[in-house]
Amino acid sequence: MSPPDPGQDLGHISGYRLTGFLGEGGQGAVYRGLSPVGDEVAVKVLHARMSEDPEERRRFFRQVDLARRVAPFCTARVLDMGMHDDRPYIVSEYIRGESLDRVVRHEGPRTGGGLERLAVATATALAAIHRAGVVHRDLKPGNVILGPEGPVVIDFGISRALDHAVTQSGAFGTPGYTAPEQVNGDEAGPAADVFSWAATMVFAATGRRPFAGASVAAVLHALLYDEPDLTGVPESLRPLVAACLDKNPGRRLTTDDLVRALTGGEAPTADAAAPKVATPTAEITAPPPRRVPELPRRALLAVGAAVAATVVAVSMWPQAETPLPRPAPTTASGVPFGGEIGKPLAGHTNDVRAVAVGTLDGVPVTLTGSDDETARVWNLRTSQQIGRPLAGHTEWVRGVAYDQLDGAPIAVTAGDDDTARVWELATGRSRTLAGNRGDVKSVATGRIGGTHVAVTASTDGTARVWDLRTGEQLGAPLTGHAGAVWAVAIGQVGGMPIAVTAGDDATVRVWDLDSRKQLGAPMTGHAGWVRSVAIGNLAGTPVAITGGEDRSVRVWDLDSRKQLGAPLTGHTGWVWSVAITNLGDLPVAVTGSEDATVRVWNLSTRTQLGTPFTGHADCVWAVATGLLDGRPIAVSGSRDQTARVWSLGPPYPTGG
Structure with missing residues (x-):
């Protein structure tokens, strides 16, 4: 379904009248609409066509139905689902606001109490999602809406529902925020969402991903083998984020433990039944240096699929006069308010x-x-x-x-x-x-x-x-x-x-x-x-x-x-x-x-x-x-x- 012209009559999907086009992503097109009783809703029509197999259709709708059971703690409730022109659609609560991705890009990173509230709200949303037996699998800044009543997580459960029931899978996630086990083709459980949460918090706090690269392959290579760049993440949050970005899913916190740590509750202990990491205040020890191996075949296949599906590689044009260095500390941290940082940017031959x-x-x-x-x-x-x-x-x-x-x-x-x-x-x-x-x-x-x-x-x-x-x-x-x-x-x-x-x-x-x-x-x-x-x-x-x-x-x-x-x-x-x-x-x-x-x-x-x-x-x-x-x-x-x-x-x- 193509984005409509601004003046076009958007029509109806089932009993929902479409009143505006909100955007389009890798999974589908999203419209603002009105329910039969006049409530504002968001209607997502998925790009992928549903398999003709009745069992596959039932499997898809069972997964979406699980998402409907998620308690509405900082999440947009799933209200309805169905088929339209052989494509599945999902109706959810309409949340007014901008995505975290857009807000950070246009207004700058979140700081202070705003960042702390964002961390708690999104972790609480994930905990509610996991209690319902759902794994988000595509948490990213674009799926966090900063609404009038606080941050809200959207699009949970859709990737899992798409995994086997349609011709195109959305389960890989978004490079830069997806967990290493997803890149390797392993089963993505709740720990993958914890990893994505931490990567999203790095973006919220700094305006960049924790794993940089000039192409999708480079980003995924960094995600699999490099340490995350946490420069700029506040000290109060950095150890917790580092622990949740552990490449071993068994060493990450559960979302319940994450919420407790963020809200000042008792930290998890090492002898607890579920696999957990040390307390958020513990020192995070870097692993010893090692040779960076080549990407495994499964990761390369995932990279190719991601490139073909959704991602444009980001790199500077040829013959760059100055290469882009890896992130490193700058003199900015020691410069007081009003002080000049670095040298003047000189090169123009007329007024700037x-x-x-x-x-x-x-x-x-x-x-x-x-x-x-x-x-x-x-x-x-x-x-x-x-x-x-x-x-x-x-x-x-x-x-x-x-x-x-x-x-x-x-x-x-x-x-x-x-x-x-x-x-x-x-x-x-x-x-x-x-x-x-x-x-x-x-x-x-x-x-x-x-x-x-x-x-x-x-x-x-x-x-x-x-x-x-x-x-x-x-x-x-x-x-x-x-x-x-x-x-x-x-x-x-x-x-x-x-x-x-x-x-x-x-x-x-x-x-x-x-x-x-x-x-x-x-x-x-x-x-x-x-x-x-x-x-x-x-x-x-x-x-x-x-x-x-x-x-x-x-x-x-x-x-x-x-x-x-x-x-x-x-x-x-x-x-x-x-x-x-x-x-x-x-x-x-x-x-x-x-x-x-x-x-x-x-x-x-x-x-x-x-x-x-x-x-x-x-x-x-x-x-x-x-x-x-x-x-x-x-x-x-x-x-x-x-x-x-x-x-x-x-x-x-x-x-x-």
Whole structure:
């Protein structure tokens, strides 16, 4: 079943009316729907066709029926199942929210109490699943939804049900999160879920997998033979995660013991009846060095099947100037708040206009765009450029975004040549998003239902929405600004995909990306142009942060579309760039200005946190936030042709 067009009548499956397309994965397509009594549900139609053997069908539905018995502790309940066009479908409780995978990639890793609650909730969900006699077998960040009432685990039991009853098996799991016994073709029991839980917690805490590799084969080789990279995992959680990533399933904790350890209960003892490891606080001893053997034939067959089924290998394009090193400690851990990390990122031959932060093959990177008409990728651990410049624009590169498309890393760039470009970082190839009638000043990426999109902002007074897979413009431009549109950000309000734009007409506008309509009146308050916008969350309220010609930074409530509190003032020059993030439980804004400084603002108190970051020799055009080996950082780009990396602590300055 193909993803529907946005305006298409989605019809019915059995008694369930389909009201929206939510996404598509390796197992099937997922729709939002309404039950016969009007309750919201999620309907998953599996790709694989069911065997004609009646016994196989009964076996499939028996497995799904087991999933229906799982107690609803942090899980999405399975409500119904059946057949549609010879394909099985499963109806479950609809959970509003974003997947852990998407939230971490767009907002950064979880920290503090948020990470601890996530660990407890997901472990509790697995314990409930196991008590019902079900093994998840595909726990991963994409199967954890951060809902309004807390984290919820979805899709449990489906892989087992698919194992023998359909023509395509989904039981292998997801490389990077699957357990070694699954790779080797052995039976996957509850201990496999414990391994996947630990790998998911590493991603939640650091933004990367515990086993890195430039291809599926490399990832699985690391999973089978290498020690996990736990750099950045908090000390309070690291020994427990390490124990659960033991390659021997018999030495891992059970989920009941895992929940007890996480909630401060009595640790399991060595002479307990079930195989268990030492207490979570015990020292984890590394095994002695040994020669890494070749992958066994069973693992190679599994690798081939996984590649053919779902995975695109992730690697840099050929002739990379700097190879990607294995993760290693960096100087970031010893740099105080506001200190510069590493050397300036020098290589551009003109102003650095745009920056974005991400992770490439387990390596923290920043993407920069410049007036030298190129974008570049930099290794944040070494301060070195990775690969060749992304060259194709014929005018200044004004905006950059870093994302993944179908599992492969991409860069999206915006230029004064009236185009945006989508770059495959594995090959260096690009395609052009053409249609703007003026300079493209900014670009952001996100999703509208199941469609991965980019939104561009242009001096032609419009923002435009593009399908990242096809390169086609979606619907009519977003029109309303009375002048150039300089900035755009994408987010959600109440489950509705939105864009926020800012421009030379001194307004900030909010758009419903489903209908392409403006929501309410423009948000006004800035005196003069507004050149930067970012979207985040402040004490549960979705907000936008903007900076402008009046040297102020303003916070807007995206529910009411009203300004929150007084402006943030202190910059002595125009504010060219803004970002929003959390330092532990502290929400902050990071800003860059014509005054050549980067500043951090405590959004709870509306005061500056610490002193300005100085080091750039000229105005700061761009700022972005992210993580470097588990520590929060800011990256800035400047007219002085460099980008710089700054520590955001901890410890944090007092008085902010």
